[in-house]
Amino acid sequence: MARLSWTSGPPRSSFSRRRHTVRRLRDQGLYGPRFRDVLPGLAGAVVVVCAVAAGLAVGYRAAGPVVPVAGVGLLSLVVAVEMRRRRPGARRRRGRYTADELRELDVQGLALAVARILRRDGWRVRLLPAPDRPRLYARDATGRQLDVAFRPVAEPLPDEALPDPRTRRDATGPRLQLVVHRGAFRDRDVRWAQRQGDTRLLDGPTLERWAGGTHMDTLFDPPLWS
The missing domain is CATH 1.10.287 (Helix Hairpins)
Incomplete structure (x- = not known):
């Protein structure tokens, strides 16, 4: 017959074992709320x-x-x-996306999502479709203008300037270019945007906050239109 070690404690009751399991799961964030x-x-x-x-x-x-x-x-x-x-479909049409939904989109779908988010924030948006790299032109009631470009997932922003659709200046007012990327921009991308002067970068975490309901005017520090 096996002997109990002197270090063995008294056997736990089923209640004690359950309480220990619940405490461990809560510490790991895997158990429901109290x-x-x-x-x-x-x-x-x-x-x-x-x-x-x-x-x-x-x-x-x-x-x-x-x-x-x-x-x-x-x-x-x-x-x-x-x-x-x-419902997810109705929520997305109102310009609200979850992080998982954003990750599942291709570039065309991401352009449509950003167009909806801009409309949610009060912008009038025109989609400029392209086979591989769609663009958006947006304008709000105060005359501010945005040219929105998109980067595919994991594709870095090139050092050279992007093809610029800003050839038709049919409206007056401040105008910026916004580059949207679901990943992270590199240091060279930041330097590239700084050289442009009128270009701002919107990375993955900022995009998720924006899609979750944060207004564009509070996304950037300093503000986008400072």
């Missing part, structure tokens, strides 16, 4: 439901069954509209 973490949201939901029920009851006493029926119908409509707004 009850105290979800309690505020749960309490808020209960308050909202009780308030709606009380309102329907008061309406029923005041005007009969018309008020509860209309209230339930309106609530159902609001829930349906909100669920539709949260």
